[in-house]
Amino acid sequence: MAKISVLGAGSWGTALAVVLHKNGHEVTIWSIAQDEIDMLKKEREHKDKLPGVKIAEEIGLTTDLKEAISGRDMLVVAVPSPYIRSTAKSMAPYVEDGQLLVSVAKGIEEGTLMTLSAILEQEIPQAEVAVLCGPSHAEEVGIGLPTTLVAGAKRKETAELVQSTFMNEVLRVYTSPDVLGMELGASLKNVIALAAGMADGLGYGDNTKAALITRGISEIGRLALKMGAKYETLSGLTGIGDLIVTCASKHSRNRKAGMLIGEGYTMEEAMKEVKMVVEGVYSAKAAMELSAKYDVSMPIIEQVNEVLFDGKSAKEAVMDLMLRDKKPEHDDLEWN
Ligand SMILES: NC(=O)C1=CN([C@@H]2O[C@H](COP(=O)(O)OP(=O)(O)OC[C@H]3O[C@@H](n4cnc5c(N)ncnc54)[C@H](O)[C@@H]3O)[C@@H](O)[C@H]2O)C=CC1
């Protein structure tokens, strides 16, 4: 049994805390927000973000970061990407040498273009950092529906420790050394999910969705491979797997926000309506900057940026994608 704190009491942090408690670990949830912790202590359920999932009495709840970090074998970092750096800065004084942080959030930092594990390593150099991601909505993990994830770390032993800590009969966890590929897949899929949602909001069909998923992984892959990620990762759970679930699921926050935008909401109105974090909005600009930096064409992500930030209509964006110059499906396939 390990002592574990989950930092961030949103839907994902709560679902993972419930899993870890069921796995027999001693679990504490930390939130920056006193009103959230007070509400969780009273209700023992996050009614807004994860209704129907009970938080057992034995799960600790605190806003005291020092208490949440001290003496813990593992710290699961589940705050949305815009707050990762500020949270890491606050954590740094209390983190012990070699203490294990598991980043479960998905995003790329605007400006620095850093992945979230890289931010944790920069702000908390004494820590050991791993990542855990894959096609996994909190709503399904929270009620124990069969799900798969991947634990990624530089050291095999670290990935295997995360694997055995989270794994149970309904949560199968694989390991991978390709942390960069995992994090790029996990964050960029959110931008494509916005596009998939916009297509849904416009009333388009399954053909359009399949096209966005397939061409979406193609542009994510072009960038990720150029940045040093492995092809296998993009064709795996944290690449195409996570892209499929986010573009298709009724639970997806990014797809829902995109759908509202497709129906005519502004980005701000859509984010407010979804209530939980819409990571694709934060990763979209960073993805565009990466596409310029690595000289990789990312047409879907470019159109999503124009809709989000330049006032272009979703319908016009789809038209522009359809009417791009004629080209082969795969640039590198040769005719015999
Ligand atoms: N919800 C899901 O199904 C999944 C979410 N993720 C990722 O996990 C991360 C968290 O997502 P959710 O739990 O869905 O978000 P959420 O919107 O449900 O929760 C956000 C939580 O972050 C915390 N928070 C808010 N402001 C903060 C601040 N200034 N500093 C520190 N903490 C603050 C609060 O505890 C809040 O409840 C995101 O990166 C998301 O992409 C990954 C897999 C599944």
Ligand SMILES: O=C(CO)COP(=O)(O)O
């Ligand atoms: O990353 C997630 C599922 O793997 C959650 O994000 P969405 O809710 O936008 O799909």
